[in-house]
Amino acid sequence: AQKVTQAQTEISVVEKEDVTLDCVYETRDTTYYLFWYKQPPSGELVFLIRRNSFDEQNEISGRYSWNFQKSTSSFNFTITASQVVDSAVYFCALSERSSSNTGKLIFGQGTTLQVKP
């Protein structure tokens, strides 16, 4: 069965603090894709990153970095030097390359990040 778990429901930090959002996934597929999306108050889901199951290299993009560890089925997201504009709900998602290959996403419940000035 496929599942994504984001155990942190809400996180509150003060601006300039670093924060890590956790994501744990379950899948039986050997080929799959992991995503992070940001949902600001406007409601639109904004794509942040996609990783495939064969690429465990960590990635850094500006203040954002991602740590993918297959051994623990985790795909964690770190924001360095957080800013008020980072306040949003963040979703981790899984897409399996199953026989149907639809590309549908299985989302976690989301983590609400509040960055205070």
Add this chain to the structure above:
Amino acid sequence: DTGVSQDPRHKITKRGQNVTFRCDPISEHNRLYWYRQTLGQGPEFLTYFQNEAQLEKSRLLSDRFSAERPKGSFSTLEIQRTEQGDSAMYLCASSTLGNTEAFFGQGTRLTVV
């Protein structure tokens, strides 16, 4: 064409009425998805189109729900005999073939009173 467009953004309807939502995907995106998101939850998959063919439907999609994508362009999602439990944000997304990133619209927020 700057992104996925959904219309309307908000809809308030009385229980028992029918509602229809529209989604215009990014041009030339073969794949189109509908998701439903309730308060405090992540989006849940409803249905998927590849061009004009509806290839997968979730068990969440009861027989009161129907979706179409005529000519593989825009899509509509209709809910018949709405119930209060249908109140949610309905999100549309599109992507190219393969497991590339999906681009989402801003959603239609449905409130059934």
